[in-house]
Amino acid sequence: MKLDARVPAGPIEEKWDKHRFALKLINPANKRKYTVIVVGTGLAGASAAASLGELGYRVKNFCIQDSARRAHSIAAQGGINAAKNYTNDGDSVWRLFYDTVKGGDYRAREANVYRLAQLSNHIIDQCVAQGVPFAREYGGLLANRSFGGAQVSRTFYARGQTGQQLLLGAYSALMRQVHAGKVELETRREMLDLVVEGGRAVGIVARNLVTGALERHAADAVVLATGGYSRVYYLSTNAMNCAVSAAWACHKRGAGFANPCFTQIHPTCIPVHGDRQSKLTLMSESLRNDGRVWVPRKPGDPRPAKDIPAAERLYYLEERYPSFGNLVPRDVASRAAKKVCDEGLGVGKTKLAVYLDFADAIQRDGRDKIEEKYGNLFQMYEKINAEDPYQVPMRIFPAVHYTMGGLWVDYDLMSTVPGLFVLGEANFSDHGANRLGASALMQGLADGYFVIPYTLGGYLAQLPRARVDVEHGAFAEAEQGIRAKIDRVMKVKGKQTCDQIHKKLGLLLWNKCGMGRNAARLGEALQEIPRLREEFWHDVTVPGRADDLNQQLEKTLRVADFLEFAELLVRDALERVESCGGHFREESQTEDNEARRDDERFAHAAVWEHQGEGKPPLRHQEELTFEHVKPSQRSYK
Amino acid sequence: MSTTNFSLTLHVWRQRGPAERGHMEVFERADVSPDQSFLEMLDDLNEELVRAGKEPIAFEHDCREGICGCCGLMVNGRAHGGERGTTLCQVHMRSFSPGSHLYVEPWRARAFPILRDLVVDRAAFDRIQQAGGYISVNTGQAPEAGSIPVPKPRADQAMDAAACIGCGACVAACKNASAMLFVGARVSHFVLLPQGEVERARRALAMVEAADRAGFGNCTNEGECSAACPKQIEMPHMARMFREYLRAALTESTRVRKDGGA
Numbered sequence: 001m002k003l004d005a006r007v008p009a010g011p012i013e014e015k016w017d018k019h020r021f022a023l024k025l026i027n028p029a030n031k032r033k034y035t036v037i038v039v040g041t042g043l044a045g046a047s048a049a050a051s052l053g054e055l056g057y058r059v060k061n062f063c064i065q066d067s068a069r070r071a072h073s074i075a076a077q078g079g080i081n082a083a084k085n086y087t088n089d090g091d092s093v094w095r096l097f098y099d100t101v102k103g104g105d106y107r108a109r110e111a112n113v114y115r116l117a118q119l120s121n122h123i124i125d126q127c128v129a130q131g132v133p134f135a136r137e138y139g140g141l142l143a144n145r146s147f148g149g150a151q152v153s154r155t156f157y158a159r160g161q162t163g164q165q166l167l168l169g170a171y172s173a174l175m176r177q178v179h180a181g182k183v184e185l186e187t188r189r190e191m192l193d194l195v196v197e198g199g200r201a202v203g204i205v206a207r208n209l210v211t212g213a214l215e216r217h218a219a220d221a222v223v224l225a226t227g228g229y230s231r232v233y234y235l236s237t238n239a240m241n242c243a244v245s246a247a248w249a250c251h252k253r254g255a256g257f258a259n260p261c262f263t264q265i266h267p268t269c270i271p272v273h274g275d276r277q278s279k280l281t282l283m284s285e286s287l288r289n290d291g292r293v294w295v296p297r298k299p300g301d302p303r304p305a306k307d308i309p310a311a312e313r314l315y316y317l318e319e320r321y322p323s324f325g326n327l328v329p330r331d332v333a334s335r336a337a338k339k340v341c342d343e344g345l346g347v348g349k350t351k352l353a354v355y356l357d358f359a360d361a362i363q364r365d366g367r368d369k370i371e372e373k374y375g376n377l378f379q380m381y382e383k384i385n386a387e388d389p390y391q392v393p394m395r396i397f398p399a400v401h402y403t404m405g406g407l408w409v410d411y412d413l414m415s416t417v418p419g420l421f422v423l424g425e426a427n428f429s430d431h432g433a434n435r436l437g438a439s440a441l442m443q444g445l446a447d448g449y450f451v452i453p454y455t456l457g458g459y460l461a462q463l464p465r466a467r468v469d470v471e472h473g474a475f476a477e478a479e480q481g482i483r484a485k486i487d488r489v490m491k492v493k494g495k496q497t498c499d500q501i502h503k504k505l506g507l508l509l510w511n512k513c514g515m516g517r518n519a520a521r522l523g524e525a526l527q528e529i530p531r532l533r534e535e536f537w538h539d540v541t542v543p544g545r546a547d548d549l550n551q552q553l554e555k556t557l558r559v560a561d562f563l564e565f566a567e568l569l570v571r572d573a574l575e576r577v578e579s580c581g582g583h584f585r586e587e588s589q590t591e592d593n594e595a596r597r598d599d600e601r602f603a604h605a606a607v608w609e610h611q612g613e614g615k616p617p618l619r620h621q622e623e624l625t626f627e628h629v630k631p632s633q634r635s636y637k
Numbered sequence: 638m639s640t641t642n643f644s645l646t647l648h649v650w651r652q653r654g655p656a657e658r659g660h661m662e663v664f665e666r667a668d669v670s671p672d673q674s675f676l677e678m679l680d681d682l683n684e685e686l687v688r689a690g691k692e693p694i695a696f697e698h699d700c701r702e703g704i705c706g707c708c709g710l711m712v713n714g715r716a717h718g719g720e721r722g723t724t725l726c727q728v729h730m731r732s733f734s735p736g737s738h739l740y741v742e743p744w745r746a747r748a749f750p751i752l753r754d755l756v757v758d759r760a761a762f763d764r765i766q767q768a769g770g771y772i773s774v775n776t777g778q779a780p781e782a783g784s785i786p787v788p789k790p791r792a793d794q795a796m797d798a799a800a801c802i803g804c805g806a807c808v809a810a811c812k813n814a815s816a817m818l819f820v821g822a823r824v825s826h827f828v829l830l831p832q833g834e835v836e837r838a839r840r841a842l843a844m845v846e847a848a849d850r851a852g853f854g855n856c857t858n859e860g861e862c863s864a865a866c867p868k869q870i871e872m873p874h875m876a877r878m879f880r881e882y883l884r885a886a887l888t889e890s891t892r893v894r895k896d897g898g899a
Binding site: 047050051054066068069070072074075086121122125130131133135136138140141142159161164165173176178179210237239240273276277278385449450453493497499541542543544550 | 672796
């Protein structure tokens with residue numbers, strides 16, 4: 001596998017402009033001769049499909065839900081960053097670039113991040129023109145807020161549903177192209193394999209989720225925008241249908257998978273209530289601006305929170321990080337919460353929670369002020385937990401939330417399979433080892449609106465004109481493979497549901513490859529995952545038929561892929577012997593037990609190459625150089 | 638409100654396909670946790686069915702945070718279970734009494750054909766959007782975002798309308814199976830913003846006509862839609878859409894009307 005990031009030469013500010021000029025163009029009249037498949041209709045997929053349709057390409061856009069508007073981008077609450085500097089507080093493209101590289105703990109590719117910061121401003125323009133109802137000031141101009149610990153106010157937002165509103169913007173642009181006949185929308189279709197012929201991506205095989213039929217779709221290029229893989233942990237904040245399957249199929253067809261161990265764990269989620277829970281709910285981390293995090297000093301203290309005197313409370317973030325206190329970054333806050341719970345200090349029925357207490361803030365500012373700031377979050381909390389957070393402290397716990405790892409892409413967002421492009425959370429490039437708040441929406445839309453429309457043209461312009469059609473043997477081979485896998489899973493007829501096995505996998509990963517990791521536990525996980533996979537293929541059961549609407553089959557196929565992918569995730573974690581971004585590697589810590597990044601040995605993206613069933617994957621490295629943002633150790637003491 | 642686990646009886650609509658006859662199936666449920674969401678309670682039932690080699694109940698769901706618009710069922714005749722401003726995935730079992738009988742049915746509307754059990758086809762909503770639910774701006778054509786100020790009250794109202802998640806509860810709750818609250822929310826969102834002004838006439842005509850074509854009924858001002866809406870979209874948005882439609886119908890030439898969308 002050859003890793004050539006193909007970053008254009010020249011000063012970083014000029015790379016993208018020069019590159020756009022260097023890319024070959026396709027005559028407007030010829031664009032309609034090219035078919036492009038876009039898989040996914042989230043921010044990245046919908047914006048790409050709409051923009052490519054506008055340019056004149058024939059686009060086929062696929063999603064698993066009943067409508068393109070349902071993709072999980074809708075769940076993003078906080079906002080979207082841009083370097084507009086409307087608040088005159090010192091922001092710039094350079095600063096957004098700098099913050100993103102630093103926030104990513106120096107594991108992202110500088111040139112990509114710089115381009116992301118450059119494009120951020122165009123995104124806001126585009127969204128406003130589409131009618132995205134961003135929050136505004138009384139003068140009618142756009143409002144900004146500071147988010148996720150940023151020192152400048154650069155976050156644009158639409159109440160608590162920025163993701164939903166941005167997606168509706170992209171979705172409406174997409175609907176316009178569907179109406180114009182430029183985009184063919186295939187809803188309730190799940191991509192199950194990538195078809196590669198002559199060394200390039202030429203189409204996909206998808207399952208029609210209503211009829212169960214396997215369908216072949218040919219194209220000149222495939223654009224993958226299928227999101228992240230947090231659900232490998234079973235419990236996460238991701239939607240129930242989020243999966244790694246499409247990305248994993250591409251990996252098996254030759255696409256390198258980069259940094260699968262880079263996952264983000266969000267500190268302020270509503271804790272697990274029992275073993276019958278299906279997913280976790282995130283609350284905005286803005287809560288930490290006024291809430292104080294604590295646990296009782298005495299393990300298993302049975303008293304209600306309000307009866308525990310201050311002296312017997314452990315305000316562990318304030319004690320340990322006096323200068324940042326409750327506002328330490330996501331990774332630090334998450335690790336600290338797990339640590340105190342592991343020490344037996346957790347609260348609530350499950351003991352897997354810490355208090356987030358607003359009593360002092362309410363006393364200081366009054367209940368009205370707190371309600372004005374966090375009213376909707378308090379309401380949501382009360383709805384789920386049946387406890388009034390104005391009276392008793394909230395209980396919170398970290399949860400897997402976002403995955404920075406993904407398919408490796410070059411500067412053009414093309415994977416190691418020519419003709420396969422990967423956008424949004426599904427790729428690996430921009431967030432390094434840790435993503436900053438309000439940056440995911442920015443990246444998805446930058447990729448879809450402003451990068452792929454240029455770079456895809458550059459690829460297609462140099463393509464030989466011979467098209468591979470769906471009758472080609474490569475399509476038949478892919479379809480047969482999928483059919484065999486479905487038959488196999490239907491025939492097991494065991495005793496367990498896929499969820500039972502998925503839960504075991506999730507717990508195993510959470511305990512052995514979660515926030516704190518060490519070689520011994522990772523080694524155990526590497527032993528246990530193949531056993532779990534074995535258990536799955538001997539004991540899973542799927543009722544009903546394969547040629548039918550069968551939600552259980554859909555789920556079970558996704559779990560089968562998670563069981564394979566999990567091993568790669570753990571393997572990657574084992575090889576990366578450094579504490580970086582979201583995770584703490586116990587072998588790599590400072591004298592006072594803080595994370596120690598190892599730039600000597602690990603300033604690279606680890607890219608895995610599939611070697612075939614039963615063979616260990618090969619690890620490659622893309623060395624990362626930092627010319628503009630000099631690496632430093634983060635300290636929040 | 639129950640704090641300990643309890644029992645209840647479920648009556649669930651089962652239907653194999655769009656053309657087949659459906660029926661209610663009864664399930665006795667024990668050990669329902671008050672902390673579970675309604676959908677998690679259905680998950681438990683489905684897990685048992687699958688382990689027994691039976692086909693689970695098909696229902697749609699995804700984010701389980703009340704924002705994606707996938708879920709939605711009638712529970713005892715009320716869309717999303719009837720808790721104000723709440724999608725079904727956010728309704729918890731503690732809101733039901735121990736021993737109660739719950740009748741679980743899909744959205745009922747001709748424009749939403751049943752695919753299986755509790756899953757309906759809501760593609761008609763997408764077709765309404767395709768007819769005109771957008772501002773015609775290509776990527777790259779946008780002017781500077783700050784160049785057009787929007788009065789805050791109008792922007793806030795536009796946001797109120799834009800909060801619609803397209804779940805279809807309004808249609809299910811309406812005795813006419815009308816989609817007018819949905820169309821009203823979309824039309825209002827755009828017309829309240831200066832960017833949406835240019836195409837206001839075409840949009841209103843095209844979207845209302847697309848709703849008619851899809852087989853949704855008309856509005857007779859019952860207000861059930863707004864009461865059932867998990868995002869609490871209010872009636873004035875619908876009234877605004879009617880005004881837009883009337884204005885366009887009276888003032889626009891047949892040419893604009895014939896063109897429909899953009």
